[in-house]
Structures are given as structure tokens and as C-alpha cells.
Amino acid sequence: MIAFFLILIPLATGLLSFLIKEEKTAKAFALLSSLATLAVSLLGLTLMKTGNYLHFSAPWMSSLGSSFTLQLDGAGQVLCLLTAVAYPLVLLGTWQATYKNAQQFFGLMLLAQAGMMGVFLAADALLFYFFWELALIPMYFLSSIWGGERRIPVTFKFFIYTFAGSLLMLTGIIYLQAQTADQSFSITSFYNLELSGKEQSWIFWLFFVAFAIKMPVFPLHTWQPDTYEQAPTATTMILSGVMVKMGLLGLIRWLMPVLPLASFQWGDRVMIFAIIGIVYASLIAIRQNDLKRLIAYSSIAHIGLMCAALFAENNSGTQGVMIQLFNHGINIIGLWIIVEIIERRYGTRKISELGGLAQQAPVMTIFFVIIALANIALPLTNGFAGEFLMFNGLLQAKSNFAVAYTVVAGLGIILAAVYTLNMIRNTFYGEAVVLRAPVTDLKLNETIALSLIVILILWLGIYPQSMLDLTEQFSREWMNKIDVSHLFRK
């Protein structure tokens, strides 16, 4: 039932939101809805964590071999929690932002949340595909209506990119369904498939392209910086914090356990692309003058590392990804909140036009520095636990080049420190630039949102075990599913 409510609440409130007239009411309604979802999600982690509550199944489209089956497993729990936590933070952090037709804006935001929850919960391939698309469409409208100047062509590119990828995935899904013993889309039937290496190989790429576009992994990332820049900031937060995790969840749940042989076979190539992406994105980030673009490129680097660590196929890497799924979302939302504040107050997000904010806004500076340091994985921040495990995993990867991968990916960390510290220096310290508006420090809502983020950062930095315990069993089972060594022993 928990699983069902996680989708139902945002879906129903999202539709209701279109009927609201007042902007204030719509905003408050969206916040209430997101808090309700958060409460349900926490309930699923604490009081009601037995199978009965986390599983939901109803007949639907049975003639196609599909059913409405939801399942909240370890990775799903982390991501649903992230989605549930992200929404209140985003809404609080951007409380001051005003939107034309606010009721539609918040309605679409909640519908997108329902779509993403569905992606994270679906235990049926067709249902997964449905939610995959349903999460995309509200995002398309959100970015195209409320975005920046070049929003229309940019978001269109994003949409076509993602749609093309998902159609390829659909081809793979239909093919797999035809191969299952019971002609069903259910995830257990998919896991029981025994396909030849050749079949696995080309289906692997059909799926991988879809997920790689979503994450995005180099060289399919070109839609991402433009879209992040042009979308309204609240949407960008959701896009970068939560939605990119759809691609990773796809890898974790729908690609690697279903096609273990191909994942093993092609894992090396994927890691190469991911690691090229890390260095490439970090190098570009150094040269960026726009805060939004800088964070966008830094996100490509972080996601690239997660993708590489998954394909390292060992427990350390996997657990690192699991915890980092959550951490990356929280950290990047924190960064966006501050960028949004800077842009709204000072009318610019160009690093060259900013400077010396620390003198006038010391509280904001402290928050920003902590979040930025978490972003570059300093010890005692949440990023450290995740990235340490991922690097450890990468080093132990069953590849001849594991050491090389680790070293090159490690270069990404150094570059991340370069661009992050540069950004802090040029924006918050240094010479104060005369700004159009008088500089003020944080408002109450912003302080609350940022404090919550910082608390999470420190908590998971000091006591990461609380998150690792959540996914420990899942990671172990997952490792069994993707293990192909028994095939070689025969």
C-alpha cells in the first residue's frame, strides 16, 4: 500500500492543483502534498517495512501480459526517499519565485513526481516504460513554458533525445517479453530469462542508449547543460537531483540483472565512456562563467563516476552508488537553491559579474561552502563516504585497466576541486562588485531548506552506515543476480 500511495498522492494532488485559483494556495497545496508524500515514504522506512506494505499489485492490461505491480526494494527505497525529500526542499528553497499560472506549474511539478515515483517503483517493464514517459512530459512542458529565453528549442532537443532513447528501450522490452516463458512483462520473468550472448549484446545497447541519454553519459550528454540552464530553477533541481537517477535505476534494476552477460562483456567500454565523460565535463566546467552551466557539467562528472562504479560490479562500488544516489541529489539541490537566490537577488549568475558576496551574506556563504565541499567529497561530508566506496570499487573492478580507470577518474576529483574552489573564490570572496540590488542575506524559508540539507550532509558524512544498512541486503542480492562467473566455470 505504501508503494501505491507514493504515486497516488502526487498524482491526485497534481491533478487537483490545476483547479486552484490563487498562486499562494497552489504553492501551499504543493508543499502540503509533498510533505504528505515524505511522511508516507518515511513510514515505509520505519513502521511499515514488511513486504506486504511495500508491494502492490493489481490487474491491468492483462491481455498484453502486463500488470500494475509496484515493489519497493533497496534501491527503490533510496530513490523514493530522495524524491520525497527533494520536493519539500525545492518548494521551500524557491518559495519566493513567482510563476505565471502558478497552479499549472505546481500541478505539473507534482505530476512529474508521480511519474518519477512510478519509475522507481515499477516491477513491470511496460509499467516502467509508461512512467518513464509520463515523468518526461510534465518536465517538457515545465521547461518550455516557464524556462529562459532559448527554452523552446533547447527543451525540444531534450525531449526528442530522451524520446528516441526510450523508444529503443521499448523495442528491447517488447523483444524480451516475447522471450519470457509466460509472455509477461513482470520483473521476475525478466530475471529468469536465459538469453544467448549475442541477443544480450544488442538488447544491452538498446537499453543502455536510453539510460545513457537520461543520466547522461558522454557522448550523449549534449542536451543536458542547455536544458539545465534554460529550465526554471525549481525544475532544474528536480531534473538534475532526481530525474537523472532514473537512468541509474534503469541500469541497476532493468539492465544489469536482466542482461548480466552483456553487462559483463560491455562493462569495460561503458566504463571508458563514463570516465572520459568525467574528465571531459570537469575540464569544461573549469571554463564556465555561468553558475548554472558549471553545476550542470559538474553533475555530468558525478553521474559518470556512478555509472563507472556500477559496471565495476563489486559490492563496494555498488554500495557507494546506492548512497551517492541520495547524496548527489541532496547536494545538487542545495547548490541550485543558492544559485537561484543569487540570480533572483542580483539579477545575474555570471561568475565574472559577481564577487565578494561573503561580506554581505555570510550565512549564505557558509551554507554554500559546506555544500560545495560535499560536492567535491571532502571527508566528513556525505560525498566522501560515497565517492570513497566508489573509487574502492573501481580499483577492484575485474578489468585489466582498473588502476588506470581509478587514476583517471581520480583526476576528475582534483579538477572538481579546482572549479569548485575557483567558483567560491570568485563569487563569494575577492573584490566586491557593485551590484544592481542591495545584498541581503538569507530569508527564513531559505535558511530552513539549506539547514536541512546541511544537516543531511553532515549526518550522512559522519554516520553513512544509516544509509548503507538500508541497501546492504539489496546490494548483496543484486551482486548475485549480475554474477556471471558460474557461466565460465562450466
Place this chain on the structure above:
Amino acid sequence: MNALILSAVLGVIMMFSSFLLKQKPAVRAVAISGIVLLLLVNLLEMTSQPFLTVDTRGLLVFDHFALVFNTVIFAAVLLYFLLSAPDMEKVGGSYAEYFALIFFILCGVTLVTSFTSLLTLFLGIEIISIPLYILTGSDKRNLKSNEAALKYFLMGSFSTGLMLMGIALLYGAWGTFSTEAPALLASMPPVLVVAGMSLVFFAMAFKVSAAPFHFWTPDVYDGAPTVFTSFMATVVKGAVFAGFIRLFDHAFGAQQPQWQFWVAVITVVTLFVGNITAVFQQSVKRMLAYSSIAQAGFMLFALYAMNAAGKEGILLYTAAYSFASIGIFAVLARMNDYTFDGFNGLARTAPLVAGALTVFLLSLAGIPLTAGFIAKFYMLKAALTTPGSTWLVIFAVLMAAVSVYYYFRVIRAMYFREPGESPVPVFPGFFKWTLALLALLVILLGVFPELLLGRLYF
């Protein structure tokens, strides 16, 4: 059987009603009650309550597939009448005659969906085509309409000639017109059969506007009055597809290895030409013409695979494609400006219409939870269960991604751009709510496809 007789009778009634009824709303009321009656009679026959049974001596068989298909077609025509009948007034003076012609076409449609003889197929195709030539040229004072009618007539006659030639050759080989008997003599078909089959194949490919036999389509669809383009592009195309599949299933089923590759080639060309050309159109009407070619490419998958999923799929595809296109054309017929810019800001001026239009466009693009997705799903599934067809499916889905470009251009214009200078089109209340109902139907079919598919095996 009942639908066949009733549609012919209704055609005659409509002809006479032009003398007897002076008021146009009265004519319209007769036509709408006629199609409702037709739908009801067909539904009753589906639940095995025929009023009349005529022994056709092996010329027609009204099996479940034919009856369900007819129901879909009649439902589409009913919706078409409800939405577009008032717009027919603008075309010319012969209001009742247009309805008469449409009922005659429906008579041809029932023949084409249920033939068991090449002769009945030919009759059906001709009964469909000749009224269509007239409807295309019905805007007598418009040069483009005249040109379209002539072009359509010449090209159509040519393809009819090919078809007849093919049928003659097949008769020579088989010694019968029946499509049921020849399936037995399979193995290596004689040259006569191959030649006859090819000619019939070309003729049918022409009728469904598959590339490279599509050259008439954009001009004819563009030139014909928009209300009739809607009818041609949806109902007629779907019906001819049903005939196409029936013919190749029954008569040439045994020769599938011979023609399957060529169907694949035609499918690829059709998908490519339709989608890529549609991208470059400036007029929504022409874009829809090319999109109808592109959609035909997807429908060809049913022919290519010729399995259960394909046949179920073509039924869903016809319903999904017809419902969505009828809605779009109905709105288009009321627009003052047929370019993409003409749709600018429609979401502001007519939110309900824009919302419904968005549902139709999403359905044509094949977005989940619309009928169009389930239809495309079935087509892909039909092809994927045929060994060695993966390349075809991958090509098709990439083309489907291209189609998103031109369908979303309309959505972009409606939602993300400011309204233009041109006067805002008027949408009466009844029209708006019918359109909303149609949009709801498209979503309903997308969420519960069993509503329709369940009927196929009763």
C-alpha cells in the same frame, strides 16, 4: 450483411432527402441517425442477432474480424459526422449528396472488409474510389480541388487497371476468383501467380498510399476540402488496409516468404519518405498528409508480420489513428490559417480545444496512455515476433522519434507562443465537448485496450 444492405439503402435515402428536406440541419439529423442505425445494426450482428441473412455464394464472409472492423469504422464515421458535418455546408451546395456519397463509400468498406472473392474486393475498392473522386473535387470553384480530383482520378484509374490486370492473371492461374481455395496449392508458385500478386500488391499499395506509390497523396489530401481529407485519410485508409491484410492473409498466405521481404522494403521506404518529408512542411494540412503516409508505414507492419498480434494491432491502429486524425482535421477545418503559426497561442484562446488536440497529437506520436501507443506497441510486437526483423523495428522507432518533431511543432505553437494577429476561430459548445469526449475515448483506449480487443474473440 445487414450493414452492407443498410448502407446502400441509406445512400439512396440521403440522395432523395436533398429533394425532400430543405433545411440543412434536417439533412444532417437524418445522416447522423442513419449512421447511428448502421452502428447499432452492426453491433447487433456482432452479438449474433442478424435481421437478414443472404446467401452470397462464397463472395462475402462476415467473420468476427470483419464485423469488429466495421464497428470501428462506423464509430469513427459517427464521430466524424458529429464533429465535421456542419463544416460540409461550407464546401458547396449539394449538402445531402455528400452524405449519400459517404454512405456509398461505407457500402464499399463493408465489401472490402469481408470479401472472399477477388471480384468483391475489386467492387468494394471501386465503390470506395469513385465517390472519393467526386468528394475530392466537390469544391468546384477551387482550382486546387479540381486539380486534386483530376490527379486522383487519373492515378486511381491507373492503379485500378493494374489491379484488374492482376486479378485476370490470378484467375488464369487459379481458375477461380475465390481467395479461400488457392491457399492450398502452395510450394513454388507459377509465374502467373507471382505476376498477378505483384500487380494486386502495387494497386493496394497505391490505395493505402505506401511509398513509392504515394505521390498522389499530399496533393490530393491538400487539395480536397479539409472535411473530406479527414474522411479519406482515416476511414478509407483503414478500411483499405483491412482489405489489404485480408487479401494477403487468405489468398497469398502460403507465399509469405516470397512477398515478405518486399513488404519490408516498402515499409522502410514509406516510413522514411513520410516522416522525413513531413518535417519540412509549413502547412499543417500537408504535414498531416505526409504523417498519414508515415502512419501507413507503421500499419504495413501488420501485413509484414501477418500474425495474431498484427491483426489485432491493425484494428487498434485503425481506431487510434482514425479517432485522433478525425479530431485534428475537425479543428483544422475551422482554423483560418493552415500554417503552424495559425495555431499560435491556441491554448490561450481555446484551452479545451488545445487540450484535446494535444491528446490527439500525443496519440499519433505514440506516447503511452493514449490509444496510439498501444497501437504502435502491437505493431512493434507483431514485427518483433517475426524472426530477423529487429533491424526493421529499430528503423521504425527511430522514425517514430522523428515524427515527434512535427507533431510537437503544433503543440509548441499552441502552448509556447503568443496568439497571432489573425482572428480567433470560433468553436461552438457542442463541437468542443464532442472533441473532449473524443480525446477521452483516445485515452480510454490507451489505458484499457481490452475494451476493443476483448470484442475480437467473443
